[in-house]
Amino acid sequence: MLTLLKNARLHAPEPRGLCHLLIGDGRIAAIAAADDAGEPPAHGPAVTVVDLEGRRVIPGLVDPLVHFIGGGGEGGFGTRTPELALDEALTSGVTTLVGALGTDALTRTPANLLGKARELAAGGLTTYCYTGSYQLPPVTLTGSVAGDITFIPEFIGLGEVAISDHRGSQPSREELTRLAAETRTAGMLAGKGGIVFIHTGDAPGGLEPLREVARHSAIPLAQFLPTHVNRTAELFEDGLRFGREGGRIDFTTSTTPELLADGEVPAARAVARALEARIEPSRITLSSDANASLPRFDAEGRFAGLRPGRLASLFETLGECVEGHGVALDKAIGVASTHAADALGLPQKGRLHVGADADLLVLAEDAWSIDEVWARGRRVHRRA
CATH class of the missing domain: 3.20.20.140 (Metal-dependent hydrolases)
Incomplete structure (x- = not known):
């Protein structure tokens, strides 16, 4: 299964604007700017789509x-x-x-x-x-x-x-x-x-x-x-x-x-x-x-x-x-x-680039707090 995180305001840690992230096998498989022409990098029945609605996303x-x-x-x-x-x-x-x-x-x-x-x-x-x-x-x-x-x-x-x-x-x-x-x-x-x-x-x-x-x-x-x-x-x-x-x-x-x-x-x-x-x-x-x-x-x-x-x-x-x-x-x-x-000596950690581990935090819009935690491509916490 693949996971598509749509509309993430990405800090990788450098700011990359609004992006779509495709996650597979616990890693980031692709990143595309949300304003690029066409569809996000993958879609279909084998893809779980999560719309982050413009919230900030930073590395775990x-x-x-x-x-x-x-x-x-x-x-x-x-x-x-x-x-x-x-x-x-x-x-x-x-x-x-x-x-x-x-x-x-x-x-x-x-x-x-x-x-x-x-x-x-x-x-x-x-x-x-x-x-x-x-x-x-x-x-x-x-x-x-x-x-x-x-x-x-x-x-x-x-x-x-x-x-x-x-x-x-x-x-x-x-x-x-x-x-x-x-x-x-x-x-x-x-x-x-x-x-x-x-x-x-x-x-x-x-x-x-x-x-x-x-x-x-x-x-x-x-x-x-x-x-x-x-x-x-x-x-x-x-x-x-x-x-x-x-x-x-x-x-x-x-x-x-x-x-x-x-x-x-x-x-x-x-x-x-x-x-x-x-x-x-x-x-x-x-x-x-x-x-x-x-x-x-x-x-x-x-x-x-x-x-x-x-x-x-x-x-x-x-x-x-x-x-x-x-x-x-x-x-x-x-x-x-x-x-x-x-x-x-962990080059796959601390950054959100293609090939890096899919460890990321989705931040709340209105306060310095965490809405979601993703670790190795799996959501392990979601604020109620």
């Missing part, structure tokens, strides 16, 4: 950090955060998710992570995972980072490795270099991105450990994707320098009033400021940190409370970029979808 969002199986535990077992529910994921606007372990790699394991990824994939989403953990040596399924990336389809990189954080293993330059090289090589062998996803804490040093790797090895800065770069004003400024030096920077969309009061730069504002600072847009991404704990610690590093991250915060931040900070929609889509897909 790509989230490079989701804690599928929950996180937390920094305040004891009673502070563990829950797993991501499929229903919540399907309505969020995120159609491609990458799962990671958090602080706890003892009671939560790569096997749990992989099983949950496959559960969400069975529900219609596209899911991947990072092998490894906050702490070193990294926990794996096959016994090595390279083995997991090479032999397990869902594992596309290493993460979330912690630097500049009191909960991490305080990795040396040599350890980070070896792991980055192993991840990079395995990604090449398996035809994957081989990204090293980095949790950045607010301790002194910031992103300097990654610069040290690049200075003393052949590993490029862009092999790393450091997140939480908006968590403090100091780290944000360090992130801008990192972006100018050729590195990627990822802003976290989930937040709390306490984090904002402590100096976190709201993610939409961080995007706008980074673009104003003329950081190359392709180096800027967003992630939700969904279902992770967003903990607070006192001046002596003692746990003071937490809230869970939210997957829906990614779409909300996209709207804040556009409606609150004047970021052009195509640029905002880039940071919420296209750039992460490129960093992760």
